[in-house]
Amino acid sequence: MKRAALTALAIAAAVVVGRATVSTPESTHTERVIEHRSVEPSAVQASGLTAAEVRDIVRTELAQQAPAAAAAPESPPADDAALARAHAAVDAGLADGRWTNEDREQLRREFVLLPQAQAEEILRTLFTSLPRVKVEVDGPAV
Amino acid sequence: MKKLITTAFLLSALGAATAGYKQTKTVVVQGANHNAWGVLASARNSANNVEYIGCNVYSASSKSANCFAKDAAGVYMTCWTSDTGIINTAQNISADTYLYFSWDASNMCTSVYVENASQYEPKQ
Numbered sequence: 001m002k003r004a005a006l007t008a009l010a011i012a013a014a015v016v017v018g019r020a021t022v023s024t025p026e027s028t029h030t031e032r033v034i035e036h037r038s039v040e041p042s043a044v045q046a047s048g049l050t051a052a053e054v055r056d057i058v059r060t061e062l063a064q065q066a067p068a069a070a071a072a073p074e075s076p077p078a079d080d081a082a083l084a085r086a087h088a089a090v091d092a093g094l095a096d097g098r099w100t101n102e103d104r105e106q107l108r109r110e111f112v113l114l115p116q117a118q119a120e121e122i123l124r125t126l127f128t129s130l131p132r133v134k135v136e137v138d139g140p141a142v
Numbered sequence: 143m144k145k146l147i148t149t150a151f152l153l154s155a156l157g158a159a160t161a162g163y164k165q166t167k168t169v170v171v172q173g174a175n176h177n178a179w180g181v182l183a184s185a186r187n188s189a190n191n192v193e194y195i196g197c198n199v200y201s202a203s204s205k206s207a208n209c210f211a212k213d214a215a216g217v218y219m220t221c222w223t224s225d226t227g228i229i230n231t232a233q234n235i236s237a238d239t240y241l242y243f244s245w246d247a248s249n250m251c252t253s254v255y256v257e258n259a260s261q262y263e264p265k266q
Contacts, residue, residue: 112203114203114204115203119200119203119224120206120224123206123224127221127250128248130220135218138194139196140197140210141210142206142222
């Protein structure tokens with residue numbers, strides 16, 4: 001009975017540790033902290049669980065929570081339609097050999113919707129093309 | 143009358159002595175060297191209506207910055223970056239900032255230098 005209670009306590013502790021560390025970007029950091037722990041919790045010692053068993057419990061709990069953390073998006077999902085419209089805005093704007101305030105405004109409407117990778121794609125496309133046209137904006141190009 | 147003139151002279155001298163060091167830096171764009179600089183307020187206060195310098199920062203679905211400058215002769219240059227460090231630096235630009243930035247062959251910003259100091263004039 002006592003062993004069961006202590007085991008439950010150890011699992012609960014593992015869940016708490018898991019929840020406290022699951023948002024940490026580097027999971028290896030979490031593992032390192034656990035491995036370097038020099039003092040065993042008294043409850044664990046009293047229960048007869050070895051440090052290796054506790055590690056297994058903690059790892060099991062972390063592994064169960066890891067997929068949810070990994071699936072959390074860091075950036076909005078790709079918006080292919082907005083990307084296509086942004087490319088169209090760049091192409092249309094540059095087509096007459098000028099990049100104007102109106103072209104910039106047209107692009108901005110789509111640009112702000114783009115996630116990071118797609119925004120960078122648009123910026124790369126535009127800024128490598130600007131030297132070939134006459135830039136007539138009164139400030140930033142985007 | 144003589145006393146009045148003397149007092150005015152002394153006040154004038156005192157004013158000059160306590161005004162502090164001042165610098166005006168209008169916009170320079172060096173396309174060949176891939177860099178540009180200038181004080182925002184100096185560009186704003188310049189006699190011409192051509193030059194300007196600055197950076198903007200996007201913090202929407204993505205994060206990026208564009209720095210841009212046009213000198214009095216109309217030479218324009220702009221660069222972009224998604225580098226977090228450069229973006230953070232660009233966010234420290236104020237109305238009286240001295241700004242320097244540089245770019246590479248693909249017009250990506252490679253550095254942004256922001257200096258906020260007393261010698262630079264305010265916008266008028």
